[in-house]
Amino acid sequence: MWNQSENEALSRTIAAAFVTPVDPTVEEVTEIKTAVSEAVSNAIIHGYEAGKAGLIILELSLTGSGKFMISVEDFGVGIADVEKAREPLFTTGDTKERSGMGFTVMESFMDKVLVESRPGEGTRVTMIKTLDGTNVI
Amino acid sequence: MGILFEMVDDILVAILSGELDHHNSGAIRESIDRTFDTFQARHLILSFREVTFMDSSGVGLVMGRYNKTAKKQGRLSIVGCSDYIDRIFDMAAVYTIAKRYPDTVAAIRELREERKEESLWNTSIK
Numbered sequence: 106m107w108n109q110s111e112n113e114a115l116s117r118t119i120a121a122a123f124v125t126p127v128d129p130t131v132e133e134v135t136e137i138k139t140a141v142s143e144a145v146s147n148a149i150i151h152g153y154e155a156g157k158a159g160l161i162i163l164e165l166s167l168t169g170s171g172k173f174m175i176s177v178e179d180f181g182v183g184i185a186d187v188e189k190a191r192e193p194l195f196t197t198g199d200t201k202e203r204s205g206m207g208f209t210v211m212e213s214f215m216d217k218v219l220v221e222s223r224p225g226e227g228t229r230v231t232m233i234k235t236l237d238g239t240n241v242i
Numbered sequence: 243m244g245i246l247f248e249m250v251d252d253i254l255v256a257i258l259s260g261e262l263d264h265h266n267s268g269a270i271r272e273s274i275d276r277t278f279d280t281f282q283a284r285h286l287i288l289s290f291r292e293v294t295f296m297d298s299s300g301v302g303l304v305m306g307r308y309n310k311t312a313k314k315q316g317r318l319s320i321v322g323c324s325d326y327i328d329r330i331f332d333m334a335a336v337y338t339i340a341k342r343y344p345d346t347v348a349a350i351r352e353l354r355e356e357r358k359e360e361s362l363w364n365t366s367i368k
Contacts, residue, residue, distance in 0.1 A: 110265035117263075117295070135295075135326055142297040146264040194334075201309060202271065204301035206334045213333060 108149045108159045108179065116145040116163060120175060127171045129236045136214035137173065137234060143207040144177040144230045150198060152179035152228065171236040176229055183224040191220065243270055244292075247277050250350055251357070252316075254283035259292030267299040271306060284316035287349045288340075291322030300327070301334040308339045317341065317356075319349040 106112045117138040124137060145161065153159035162178045184190050190197075191212075196205035211218045215232040222228040243260040256274050260266075278286060286307055290296070304320065311318045318340040323331065331337060343349040 110263075113263050113265050114261065132326075138295065139297050139330075142263055142295075146297065146299070150264060202267075202302045202306045204298045204305055204334055206298035206301050206330075209333055210298050210330060213329075 106161055108153055108161050110149050113142055113145050116141050119163065123165050124167060124173050124236060127167065127236050133236050140211045140214045140232055141175060143210050147207050148177055148179045153181035172233065173236055174231065174233045176231040178227065178229040180227040183226055183228055184222040185224055187220050187222055245270060245273055249281050252284040253287060253350060253353055254278050254281060255287045255289065255346055257289040257292065261295040262293055262300045263297050264299045267303050271303055274307060275310060278310060284314045285353055286311050287319045287321060287346055289322045289346060290327050293327065296327050296330065298330065301330065301336060304336050304340060317353065319343055321346050321349055
């Protein structure tokens with residue numbers, strides 16, 4: 106999908122629909138939607154230079170045992186200092202309006218968050234959550 | 243994302259509804275700021291009772307509005323949060339800059355109490 110903010114809602118809907126087969130709880134779906142919203146928003150806000158169009162690729166997978174994985178990838182500017190970026194309240198955005206809480210929320214709502222990035226090449230954020238669903242095989 | 247406003251004394255009540263994410267937080271922010279200035283409000287109450295989804299953009303929205311009320315020595319109050327929204331606000335320590343109330347009525351009541359105390363204090367200084 107393209108890096109326009111309209112796609113934040115679309116990403117949430119995609120993720121929520123994707124995990125439906127394992128019958129997740131409302132809470133689990135909400136947590137996944139929120140984490141996905143954070144990752145996709147980050148890619149849209151920071152991934153590419155201002156005004157430039159760029160692609161954001163979502164990759165989702167779900168195992169029969171309820172292990173859900175989603176990765177959000179862009180091919181843009183990359184993160185110079187990943188550790189700094191993951192610090193709570195740190196933001197390279199407008200400090201008056203951006204909270205710098207994106208990664209903190211992702212880490213709180215998902216089981217694992219992996220960030221791979223190369224300046225000038227792009228960023229890939231991968232998140233995993235094991236769902237206690239009832240339809241697991 | 244919809245927004246309704248009510249003005250009580252010098253308190254602006256903003257009732258948010260729908261989904262609050264990065265995409266629509268800009269328009270919401272402008273709408274609140276514009277209304278706050280137009281009605282020369284001093285305090286702001288943000289109601290999240292009808293908010294169906296929120297990510298950390300909501301935190302940014304609150305933090306930005308805090309600056310607005312602080313400039314007028316006013317207070318920022320938050321009402322109607324679900325457990326999940328509360329959790330996000332707690333994570334970001336929002337309740338250190340905004341006070342949480344169960345509903346708008348409780349917030350207004352306390353703001354009025356404080357205003358009464360304030361004017362009593364000011365008259366006694368004379």
